[in-house]
Amino acid sequence: MTFRTLLFTLFIVLFSLSASSQGRKSATFGTLSHEVNTIESYPQDPEAAAVVVFEKGKTYASLINNRMLLVTEVHVITKVLDASRFDQGIIEIPYYRGSNTKENISHLKAITHNGKVQTFVKSSEIFDKDITENWSLKSFSFSDIQNGSVLEYTYRRETPFFFNINGWEFQGKLPKIYSEYETELPGNFVYRRALVGTEKLDINKVSLKRDCFHIPGFAQNADCEVSTYAMHHVPAFQEEDYMLSPKNYRSNINYELKEYTDFKGNKSEFTREWKDVDKEIRNNKDIGGQLKYDKLFEKELPQNILSIPNKLDRAKAVYSYIRDYYTWNEKYALFGDARVKDAFEEKSGSIKEINLSLINALEAADLDAKMVLSSTRDNGLPGFLYPVLTDFNYLFVLLEIDGTKYLLDASEKYAPFGLVPFRALNIQGRVMDLKEESSWTPIVPFNKNVHYVNAQFTAGDNGSFEGSVEEISTGYIGLSKRREFANRAVTEIVSEKQKSSVELLLSDYKTEALKEIEEPLKETYNLKLESELVADEVFLYPFLVNPLFTENPFKLNERSYPVDFGYPLTNTYLYQIDLNGKYTIPELPQNQRVKLPQDGGEFIISYVEENGILNIKFDLKLEKERYGAEAYKSLQDFFNRIITVLKNQPLVLKKV
Template sequence: MKQYILTFFFLFITLISLSQSNNSKNKFRVTLNDLKMQSYEKDSTANALVIYEYGNSYVDRNDYDLRTQEKHKIKILSKEAFDEANIVLYLYNDGNNFERVKNIIATTYNLVENKVITTKLEEKDIFKEKYNDNYTLVKFTLPNIKVGSVITYSYTLRSPFMFKYKGWKFQSEIPKIYSEYRASIPGNWEYNIKLVGGKKLSVNESEIEKNCLEVGNGGSAHCGNYKYVMENIPAFVEEDYMTSESNYLAKIDYELKTFNSFDGTKKDYTKTWKTVDKDLKTDAKIGRQLNKSIKPEDYLSQGIINEKNKLTKAKLIYNYVQDNYTWNGEYKLFSEGSVKGLLKNKSGNASSINILLHNLLKASDIDVNPLLISTRENGFPTKIYPVLSDFNYLIAQVTVDEKTYLLDATDSYLNFGAVPFRCLNEYGRLLDFKKGSKWIDIKPNKISSVNYQVNLNLENDNLITGKISSKRTGYHALNIKKRYYPNPDKYISNLEDKFPYGEISDYETIHKDSESENFIESYNIEYIPDDTNSNIYLNPFFVTFFKENPFKLQERTYPIDFGYKDSYFYMLKLNFDESYAIKEKPTDLKLALPNNMGNIVFASTFNETSFSLSFRINFKSHIYTPDYYPYLKEFMSKIVDIQTNSLILIKRQE
């Protein structure tokens, strides 16, 4: 029999002696100070606080299953945090084997008239229910919860699934003072291990324990024992302009790479991309559907088939799929026979629609490859090694005259070369079953823009009349097309509601269908401004780009991801006769982000018969690192202030 020594697979571990002392019992014990605590000094807004949590995962030496002991101690600081007392555990099963939870102990502590009152969870209040075919829920709620309560709960998870080694989340929606995780991994199991979230460990220790696991006939393995601690962990607060929180939460994840059996056999779980490419080529859910031979004449008109210009032909095929097949709202990347169902029902999941698009383009002799991606809410796919479960979506990449275009035919309002916002998740894996797959970036090349031009006249009766024209491009055009074309009357009605103190009329849009890349509209307006005696106060911004500052955190530790670069421009001209005069105008402003990554230019001029104003905003990157957050926060604050508080004082001449 063979003896296996642990191999280390991650770079952030430093091999040093692991302390044998374990004071988790003392830290888990509720103290008088815990009960008297009324707020958390490092975060005065916190509704609850994890004072202490502890996890310990190891392989049982008798049953050889994976055990995880967990302990949690939480302070309830306000009634908004009562949900922290609702505990839900997800237990996995594959139909034959099941995860189980044992030894659930939960207690609520309250300080009442200087006496500590404890209320224990009763076994009858622990419930189990089926969640889906692979998960069962175990649920319980700690009793007698009040503002000021301290709750503790502990349990042991037993799992037969070593491929699902227990990960650990150091960060959550509430702050934590102390979070400790210990892992003991026998050398038979080799894992890829990654620390996510960019937060530093306060303790990062490891040691080798010899012969931690023994089997019959002298077989044994050494274990790598690890101790990780994070302290004073801020709450993770979601804010606008971010991708999935799973990209940024501080945590440790495990992916089984290889299992070495005591009989000398070896099984690889994590493969190379070269191996994955080979497997995908013959996979019934992906490769066989992508390589299916189809006849263009069974789908396309002779006009499309006979088109000589390849780019024009690609666009016509793209429009054909858009117009004839409806997305059912599902992704279902790995779904056997999905294209067959799409052809039968004229409706199907995203992958089936884009596989059909791929096959029609390929059959029409157009250079096309499938692109596996993960949507923004699904998180970034792992780049270190192949994890197919990280992907949940498929689009197509077309190359014509050495220029590439990303295509997704699920949205009838999308233009050729654009993908839905949900797909703007940094990168994807381009499949090429002849040359091999590779990572490519997913970034819109064009800037999306919003432009307004407002021409007004101030009449002698103080009535302002004029015309507002606008043009939107890129994703800004896509968003408004989705609002306008399904119901133009409703769109115009909503537009009228935005002018409660004025009236709009003669609405026009240049485009009669949704195929244009731009959206251009115009309408007339009548407006009566505020006036006091002979003074008229006018806010020149009849349209605002941002109603409020979306950035409200004291500090943001994850990137600001807009998805695409964009710009905004507002220009106004107000004409009047000699009976009026401009007495005050807004203050001009120029502001730039560091490294010229964005800028604001606000300026106005006037003469005896007119007033002109221009306001330009540029975001020159689609993504900003957290270092830019305070600057973007100030940037947005200035934008909102300019749109809200820019008043023009117009005085009637005597």
Template sequence: MKKIYLIAFFILWVFTYAGAQDFEYGKITGDDVELKNAAFDSNANAVVIREFGTSRIDLNDGVFSVVFMYHVKIKIFNKNGFNHGNIVIPLRIHKEVDDEVQELKATTNNFVNGRLTKTELDKKNTFKEKANKYITLYKFTMPNLQEGSIIEYSYRLNSPGIFNFRTWEFQGNIPKIHSEYEANIPAVYNYNVALRGARKLTSQKSVLFKECFQYGPHKVNCSKMTYIMKDLPALIEEDYMTAASNFRSAVYFELSHYTDMRGLEHNITRNWKDIDKELNDDKSFGAQIKKKELFKDILPQMLNGTTDETSKARAIYAYIQKNIKRNGYIGIYSENTIKTALEKHAGNTADINLALVAALNAAGLNAEALILSTRNNGTVNNLYPVISEFNYVVAKVNIGNTSYLLDATVPLLPFGLLPLHCINGKGRVINQKKPSYWYDIVASQKQTTKYVLTAKLTNEGVLKGKLTTVSGGYSALKKRERINEAGSIDQYVERLDEQMPKIKLANHSIEGLDSLENPLIESYDIEMKIFDNMNNKEFYLNPFFISRTDKNPFNLNDRSYPVDLGAAVDERLTMTIELPDNIVLANEPKNMGLALAEGAGKYQTSTSQSGNNLIFHQVMQLNKPIYSPDEYLSLKEFYSRIIQFQKTDLILKKTN
């Protein structure tokens, strides 16, 4: 990240916190003590009674920095809320001066037997932990936590650089009664301010202070902007969501331009033409894509006699995928150059996929780099380019009228299928000869699974037969990854057998393990005790011992963010059970049919008997990769009814 360096005597900060609405530290009111829950979010284990933050621009050791001050008071309702007394403050690691926590105060307040007791944090009990090469975590645990504790802490944080002003997250993982943020910005800096999330501000105001910031020989005006939200429910993270930061109510600041002490304006918010040039000229990005000469000698080996464009692309993809292993780091910039990655057979995601782009172009194919943000990194801003929002790069190869997105960093990924963590809105295609452009990133395949059971029920009440599972698309990828993780097919089957204690697996075979383009086919001889007593006149058989839905993934009363599966789902089951001669269906069972609106999904079952054969079918389809918040309650009800129906038994009876 770029920094602005200025000689110290030119700058004098004289802007104060006039009118700041911070609350008094250490003041515990009767309302705080009596608070039993957050009325607007009554199931919470803890609640933020009040929090206040303020940021301003300052000069530290010749480097401009953002000074952030934070103060919060939290009520812990029960033991399940004790984890909110474990405080983690992320600190960025810079080349010059790292983020630093200063002026830390932390107190636990307990009201016991009519007396208020205060326990102060011993700063010897704070520590730092390195999360990665960019972030250090500053940690401490509030002392003497009890049910009903009111914890309070405050600190000051200096962060070098003015390009990313301090983001403020109103919404968190526990409810907040009052959240307030104040941004103090001199007029020489202009930020794009964006409010994200579904919640609206309770209050917003801006106050102008005349000549409050001494900037070289000039005094400039300052703006104090105050943002308040009240009665905020927690943002509960649930299955099938992308990064929580996409949906958490927060205010973001991005520097658009600034004026230097000579009065010259500098634009920071650039257009994509500027970004295209920057990336294509960068020695760790565009310069790597240009290194086609690296593949001159090995290209014949890579192509292995292929002649048509699609076969060439597949062969090159397979070669890079096999010969360069990911070292664990991701990013859009090459870490060690693609030449080093080829020599050492290892590199970060950019080393691998930029090498793929270069190799495809070396073979005369039309390949481009596509930069994106992964699902857990958040969505990117479509209005103006912010290159730091992108954290991943893949290859895009164009053959005829078809484009394929390729990620050679995942060893078991078939050609043309991106990993689910890359399916996240739009990416930006960077072309070395033409302007960049947005490209929709969608799953090219579904998650498909088909179960076929052919079995016989013995007179002893044992079900014996063959179960065949055919997995395609993302389902096949997941299966292959589990087999690879297990170490061998035998160990995978052993684990699978342990996970299904009621079903005994034997004589297994797995086809298509190494044919990544084809479905993965598993076959097992199975044995399962169905009935303990075959002397009864009636028997109850639940056919949902395969592909059963045990848990509803959707449990919120309301969800303000989409259900993002990444890819559509298609799961089918066909079961044929040969019954003993004297056993039949007692009655024609009721078939099930559920459908989501506008063909968004369906669930169907059917049961019949043909001769001695009991035949059961089940189909479960979710036809959309993304469902809007308005469709959430329908999805929740859809799953609830499936779970309830799958508790229904088939009734069999003896004929004599």
């Protein structure tokens, strides 16, 4: 079979879109159109600080220094509408560095246009920075940004990694008037494509280009598939708290190499089945090959751990030993080098090395443990239909005892047994059973996440109240506090707590079980509260002590993606206030009980006054870690009412 006669089937894009009369746009670097120069506002988003007027990417194959590379050229033009609110003046371009080869960012040019004045970014103002073991950033900053400035840049990416086309993000932090992505790919590369997000394509064209690519030494040229995808007037993607990675929801098109036919006609399938990946992981010297050290850990683990008769108690002891023994070196290194034996000797390692050590140790203790491949929350969701190993960047442990499953990650010093860190709470992971076929498993968060506050106050003179406070924190809330407190002096902790209000004065602060990770973390202290005294009335805001929520996190008019807290939680306040004969309460605030739909949670606030003693109970429960976009308005209203109670609803006391 000759190169020219390779079977080439145009990929039919299965996207839903409506017909559009809007056509393609073009631009020349350094020369601004009348349209760009005259834009003063963007009616589709009047609050936008800037708008991307034109954006184009083009990806094609090219022979460079006798190497076949994938080249992407990018050109972006942005109009600044309000410089005081514009915060996108720093451009960062990520690129991959492999062990033997890397991507190259070249031909980078950037201009700030202010009328006829052009300010170019100098080569000395372009910087490279390594951010992980395999990823770097090339960055620069636009200067002299004013109202009406036009920021323009272009660059070229050269990569040898044909299996991993970056695709194109049509949607970003700024609204876009026009965004286009074009590919011109030889027909011996067949890609599967997917459009992510809620926005629709306005241009969706696929055609065949004859004789588009030539390799010296081959008689025939290659035909290419030419694809053009574009959107007009793309709204800005608005990020908000409590979400998974924005890349899961921003409108973009991604590519996955399905198959490749070399110039001699030999075909390679890249879209594999999981059984193929299982074999690859099993034979990988840095993953499956590191699960042969159970004898090492059988020798090194204390005998009093190995001899514990109860399986669950033995598992907890092994987990605690490994967690306390290792220090995480802040690297994930899922597909990098791994040496479990070296990591053990050094008492330090990557996520992979520590958790593979945990598997070896659990196996040495005659327990059934398996690795789970996953993706962190900020890395995006892995594809569920086909195995794409580059989607994964994390590894933790699944332990099964008498039919009950436990998720473990020994890299987190302050994590109790059965709690995987917040960074790993990303819906599903792939259990790699090296003896059987792999399978998906839900990543279930630790479910006992409680912040409990019990306080007793006695009224003093001139609006002051003094008393004692006990705080108890468990699960992810306790982990977060232990991590925060680990390297902080007591004075710093007290100062941080007092920041919530100038009316607070803390003393005699103590913690209990700070290092007993399996126990609830307890904080106790004395507190003096100075409230507002106006004439003969006191306005007392009782919920000043470390509330979990100080404002409504949900502020958008609408949200098209789920709300993800990561874990369910309970926040409870029990307050007892002795009015001490100094005050009366003419009218108690109204008791409330507000529920989320479908048993998603509730909050209760109740006030009871008897014989000069006021008891207040606030109880907030979020029963789910994740809520669909359809629940957004309910959550928004729910938190509006919570914040009203916590911050805007004082107790009005009348001086006796």
